[in-house]
Amino acid sequence: MANRDRPQTEAPGEPFMNVHGAPPSGVVRHEHPTVDAALARAWLRQMLLIREFELRCMQAYQDKKIGGFCHVYIGQEAVAVGCVAAVEATDPIVTAYRDHGHALARGMEARHCMAEMFGRAGGCAKGKGGSMHMFDRAHNLFGGHGIVGAQVPLGVGLAFGTKYLDEVVNGGRSSRVTLAFLGDGALNQGSVHEAMNLAGLFDLPIVFVCENNGYSMGTAIARGTTMGHNISAKAAAYGYEGLVIDGMDVLTVYAEMKAIVERVRSTCRPVFVDMRTYRYKGHSMSDPRKYRTREEEEQYEMDDPIGAIKGHLEARGMTEEEFKALQRDVRTEVRGAMEWSESSPAPPVADLYRDVYIERWGTYTGSSQPEMLGGAENAPQFQAFDPKADLL
Numbered sequence: 001m002a003n004r005d006r007p008q009t010e011a012p013g014e015p016f017m018n019v020h021g022a023p024p025s026g027v028v029r030h031e032h033p034t035v036d037a038a039l040a041r042a043w044l045r046q047m048l049l050i051r052e053f054e055l056r057c058m059q060a061y062q063d064k065k066i067g068g069f070c071h072v073y074i075g076q077e078a079v080a081v082g083c084v085a086a087v088e089a090t091d092p093i094v095t096a097y098r099d100h101g102h103a104l105a106r107g108m109e110a111r112h113c114m115a116e117m118f119g120r121a122g123g124c125a126k127g128k129g130g131s132m133h134m135f136d137r138a139h140n141l142f143g144g145h146g147i148v149g150a151q152v153p154l155g156v157g158l159a160f161g162t163k164y165l166d167e168v169v170n171g172g173r174s175s176r177v178t179l180a181f182l183g184d185g186a187l188n189q190g191s192v193h194e195a196m197n198l199a200g201l202f203d204l205p206i207v208f209v210c211e212n213n214g215y216s217m218g219t220a221i222a223r224g225t226t227m228g229h230n231i232s233a234k235a236a237a238y239g240y241e242g243l244v245i246d247g248m249d250v251l252t253v254y255a256e257m258k259a260i261v262e263r264v265r266s267t268c269r270p271v272f273v274d275m276r277t278y279r280y281k282g283h284s285m286s287d288p289r290k291y292r293t294r295e296e297e298e299q300y301e302m303d304d305p306i307g308a309i310k311g312h313l314e315a316r317g318m319t320e321e322e323f324k325a326l327q328r329d330v331r332t333e334v335r336g337a338m339e340w341s342e343s344s345p346a347p348p349v350a351d352l353y354r355d356v357y358i359e360r361w362g363t364y365t366g367s368s369q370p371e372m373l374g375g376a377e378n379a380p381q382f383q384a385f386d387p388k389a390d391l392l
Contacts, residue, residue: 019214019296020221020229020276035251037316041326043085043250044309047077049330050101051306053110056334057100057117057131061285065342066117069146070131073101075280078305079211080105082253083179083275086261092140092158094151095181097132098211098279099144102181106139110337112372115344122344126351126370138373149189152208155180156195159206163268177264178206185216187225187234199270200238207257207264208235208272211247217283218291235272247277248305251312278303 054072061070073080080101084093095102103113108124116123117131125133135143142158145151159178166174186192187210199206210231214221221228235242245256253275260271278300282289289297310323353364358378360366368377 019278019292019300020212035254037313037318039085040251040309040313040316041318043081043254044306044313044323045326045330046081046105047250047306047309048326049110049333050077050080050104052327052330052334053100053104053113053337056338057114058281058285060117060338066131067119068130069097070117070285071098071283072281072285073098073279075300075305076211076213076247076277077101078250078253078309079209079247079275079277082247082250083181083209083257085254086257087177087179090140091176091261092142092155092162092178093181094142094155094158094178095144096148096151096183096186097144097146098183099132099134102144103134103136103141106136106141108134108136108139108141109372110333111340112370114334114337115341118341118344119346120341120344121347121351122341122371124370124372126355127344127347128351128355136372149182149186149192152180152182152186152189152192153195155206155208156199156204159199159204159270160202163202163205174205174268175265176205177261178204179209179261180206181209181211183216184210184212184214184221184225184228184231185219186210187231188216196235196238196270196272200240203268204270205264205268206270207260208270209257209275210273211275211277213277213279215279215283215291218287218289220291230274232272232274238270240270240272242272242274244274244276247275248303249308250305251309 050073054074057066057070057072060066076098084102084105087093093102093106100113103124104110112122112124113134115121116125116127116129116134119127119130121127123129125135129135132144132146135141142154143151145154155178162176162178163174166172166176182192196208198204212221212231216224225231227233232242232244243256243260246252257273260273264271280297280301350365355367356364358367366378369375
């Protein structure tokens with residue numbers, strides 16, 4: 001039986017953003033905000049780095065150097081770069097399994113990110129996590145998470161933790177904002193709504209950033225999610241703001257997210273963002289993309305976020321040679337990251353018994369930091385493996 005009142009997806013190849021359902025509510029392309037040219041150039045380099053990294057990951061996956069799942073971020077670079085630029089280094093970030101871009105934007109070295117992709121000991125999680133689990137505690141990146149929507153309750157917990165530490169333990173006022181990234185498919189998970197409800201009840205300083213690329217794996221959002229044409233309206237049920245941002249323009253992402261983050265920092269109230277974007281490749285490397293046409297993909301590729309920031313900088317004097325120099329620079333960096341990763345050893349079999357518990361427990365041999373954090377052993381507080389130890 002047809003759902004006659006449900007907004008339907010526009011035909012492929014229609015104007016910008018219609019892949020997100022009916023004509024969008026509230027998404028507007030603003031005048032480019034004025035930012036320092038050097039800062040804009042740094043964002044361009046970050047986006048080029050993410051793009052090159054992901055292209056090399058695709059090649060390495062096809063060469064069987066990367067196994068398991070692999071979800072590339074091509075097309076969505078402006079979201080991670082603009083959002084990360086809008087927060088402070090002390091603000092926590094947690095994300096889903098399409099996480100390489102967030103890790104690189106947050107400051108993880110490409111070699112440690114690539115080594116994790118390769119399952120090598122030099123990776124950010126010592127080769128045990130792979131594509132979906134990029135963690136960088138030093139940069140307050142609390143990981144990518146493979147279970148759909150599972151990172152959202154963690155994000156709410158991080159926001160609760162910073163608020164409690166700032167206000168209760170330290171007797172001050174809440175000063176940090178958490179970014180919790182999720183995909184549009186996660187909106188149908190019960191744990192996401194429980195977490196959003198708690199954030200509203202507890203007045204938590206968190207921004208839920210829904211990277212709405214129009215498809216939950218291979219299902220168009222209008223076919224699988226109510227109010228798919230305007231998912232920001234879902235925030236109204238929890239009593240806080242829901243906003244729409246054009247996620248294909250890093251300057252717009254930064255300007256609007258900066259205002260939202262600072263508002264959340266001062267009011268300690270959550271905000272939900274419908275970040276309209278598009279992934280140029282499949283959901284994962286195994287996705288044949290039969291649910292959309294090549295014409296649709298070409299339409300969105302014309303709106304490339306890298307092309308947008310490049311055009312902005314060209315209008316401010318950047319030459320084609322300067323752009324090509326940036327491209328050469330990131331290609332050299334990523335090529336070096338791949339070479340370094342291939343020379344990094346695989347985790348030893350004994351590592352199956354490490355990092356299960358922080359301290360030694362029975363056959364488990366405790367934990368240590370990844371190489372990028374120095375590789376230091378965690379100093380034990382007690383020897384719980386001793387059957388005579390008083391655990392009380």
